Amino acid sequence: MGESVTEVRNDRDGVLGSLEGTPPVPERHPDLRAARALTRPPRLREGDRVRLVAPCSPVPDAQLDAAVEVLERWGLEVELAPHVRDRHPLLPYLAGSDRDRAADLQEAWCDPDVRAVFCARGGDGAHRMLDLLDFDAMRRAAPKALIGFSDITALHEAFAVELGMATVHGPVVGTRYFVGDEVAQRELHTTLFTPEQRTVLTSPGAHALVPGRAEGVTFGGNLSLLNDGLATPHSRLSALGGILILEDINEDAARIDRMLTHLVRTGWLDGVAGIALGTWTDCPPDLGAVSDLMRDRLGSLGVPVLWGLEFGHCAAQLTVPLGVPAVLDAEGGSLELAVPGLE
Numbered sequence: 001m002g003e004s005v006t007e008v009r010n011d012r013d014g015v016l017g018s019l020e021g022t023p024p025v026p027e028r029h030p031d032l033r034a035a036r037a038l039t040r041p042p043r044l045r046e047g048d049r050v051r052l053v054a055p056c057s058p059v060p061d062a063q064l065d066a067a068v069e070v071l072e073r074w075g076l077e078v079e080l081a082p083h084v085r086d087r088h089p090l091l092p093y094l095a096g097s098d099r100d101r102a103a104d105l106q107e108a109w110c111d112p113d114v115r116a117v118f119c120a121r122g123g124d125g126a127h128r129m130l131d132l133l134d135f136d137a138m139r140r141a142a143p144k145a146l147i148g149f150s151d152i153t154a155l156h157e158a159f160a161v162e163l164g165m166a167t168v169h170g171p172v173v174g175t176r177y178f179v180g181d182e183v184a185q186r187e188l189h190t191t192l193f194t195p196e197q198r199t200v201l202t203s204p205g206a207h208a209l210v211p212g213r214a215e216g217v218t219f220g221g222n223l224s225l226l227n228d229g230l231a232t233p234h235s236r237l238s239a240l241g242g243i244l245i246l247e248d249i250n251e252d253a254a255r256i257d258r259m260l261t262h263l264v265r266t267g268w269l270d271g272v273a274g275i276a277l278g279t280w281t282d283c284p285p286d287l288g289a290v291s292d293l294m295r296d297r298l299g300s301l302g303v304p305v306l307w308g309l310e311f312g313h314c315a316a317q318l319t320v321p322l323g324v325p326a327v328l329d330a331e332g333g334s335l336e337l338a339v340p341g342l343e
Contacts, residue, residue, distance in 0.1 A: 035217040035242030035273075038166040038323035041116070041145040043342040044192045046075030048115040051108040052173065053081040054095035056151040057123025059174040061085065064120055066180075067173040071118070074189060081108055084120060094125045101125065102132035105155075110141045116192070120174030122150030126225070130154060130234050135162040145192060145342060148172045150249075150313065153221030156322050158234035160219060166323030168192070168341060169221055169245065169311065183316035191319040195340035201318050203310040206333035209277070209295045212304035214328045216243040216273030218321060218335070222312075223248040227259040230268060239263075240271035243328050243335070245320055247278030247312025253289045256280075260297040274304040274328035276335050278312035304330035 044050070050071065052064070064084065071078045081104035086096030095101060108117045139162075146152075146159055146167040159165045170188045171178035178184055190198045219242045220226060226246075229235040248256065263269050275298055280290045291307055298305050306328060311318040321341025328335050 035219050035236075035240065037217055037325050038160055038164050039143050040166045040324065040339070040341065040343045041143040043195055043340075044076065044116055044145070047077065049077040049079060049113050050116040050118060051079045051081055051111070051114045052084055052118050052120045053101075053104045053108050054084045054086070054120045054174070055101045055105050055129060055155065056095060056119070056125040057093050057121050058087050058095040059084065059120040063176070063179050064174040067118075067120065067178060070179070070185060071173070074193075079114070081105075093123060094128075095121070098125070098129040099132055102129040105129075106133055106138060109138050109144070109146075112142060114144065116145040116147065118173050119146070119148030119152045119155070121172045122148060122152050124151060126151045126154035127228060127232070130158055133158070135234075139163055147188070147192075149177075149311075149317075150222050151225060153225035154229055156219070156221055157226070157229060157236060160323055161234055161236055166321060166341065168319060169322050170319035171317060177313070177315075177317060181315055181317075184319075187317065187319045191321065191341055195321070195342040198319070199337040199340055200334055201309060201311075201320060201336070202334040203308055203318065206306060206308040208304065208330035208333075209291065209307045210299050210303065210305040211331045212274070213330070214243060214274030214304045216241050216326065216328070218243050218245060218324055218326050218337075220245040220322070221247070223256065223259055224251060227262055230263070230266060238267075238271065239269050241273055243274045243276060243326055244269075244272050245276045245278060245309075245311065245322075247280065248283065249281040249313040250283070251280075252284045253293050256283065256290065257293055257297065260293075264297065264301075269301060272301065272303055274306070274330070275301075276306045276309050276328055278309050279314040279317075281313040304328050306330040306333065306335070308333070309335065
């Protein structure tokens with residue numbers, strides 16, 4: 001142990017108005033009680049303009065610059081949000097003030113020329129700025145992809161609930177989970193540019209903790225963020241009808257137990273269709289203990305539980321579209337999307 005709270009949390013990610021001619025405004029779902037298929041964003045094409053934002057923790061300059069180079073090699077026109085390189089003057093785990101981080105995200109989303117918003121880093125701080133977003137204005141924007149994971153789970157949930165938008169659980173690009181990771185880059189590129197080629201998600205060691213098949217709509221992400229967001233604004237009220245994906249880092253088995261028990265006791269997991277478990281990086285005492293815990297806590301739900309999909313805080317991570325209908329086959333070790341993650 002011996003690490004500060006800030007050090008542990010920072011390691012999670014590895015160091016406006018209405019638009020003429022845009023699609024109909026997606027229905028708002030503030031009382032979302034069941035997972036449902038959401039509006040899918042359009043796929044990316046060479047020449048598209050995208051913007052990098054830092055809604056959570058600070059982004060190392062060298063990794064941010066390297067990420068821009070990769071995205072430009074994809075043929076994208078890359079813009080940096082005004083405050084993407086900021087550092088909070090008092091709280092070193094935040095990339096600038098809550099208001100500036102929220103403004104960058106909202107402006108990127110509402111800009112009609114921006115076709116996708118890439119989160120440069122997770123870490124900490126997404127929940128702090130959610131209440132500063134003007135979701136009424138953001139609903140009037142055309143659909144586009146939001147990409148990220150870890151702390152970005154808070155944004156995935158808010159965009160599903162408030163905007164009715166499908167999003168992309170994929171690498172935060174200003175970190176080691178993207179920079180220098182050619183497999184993760186390929187996964188993300190395929191999902192964004194040719195999504196019909198990436199509808200079956202599987203990993204070599206994936207296997208059933210609880211056997212079975214289930215149909216539902218993908219959602220979820222980081223366990224800690226989902227647990228922290230429970231019963232807060234912009235979070236869904238229930239996992240009903242969803243295929244829940246879960247992963248985490250630097251959480252020991254006892255804390256994972258407390259979080260899962262919390263979700264079970266509140267009834268939030270009632271009616272979940274199935275659960276796909278990703279990576280549990282540096283979660284002591286070992287993966288065997290975490291696997292046993294998952295079987296113990298989730299087995300009583302009576303739904304398929306798949307262990308070992310390689311998404312989350314790992315090298316060569318899978319990109320997982322959220323908000324799309326899918327079939328979870330625990331014994332087959334796969335999560336198959338019924339439709340591509342992007343249009």
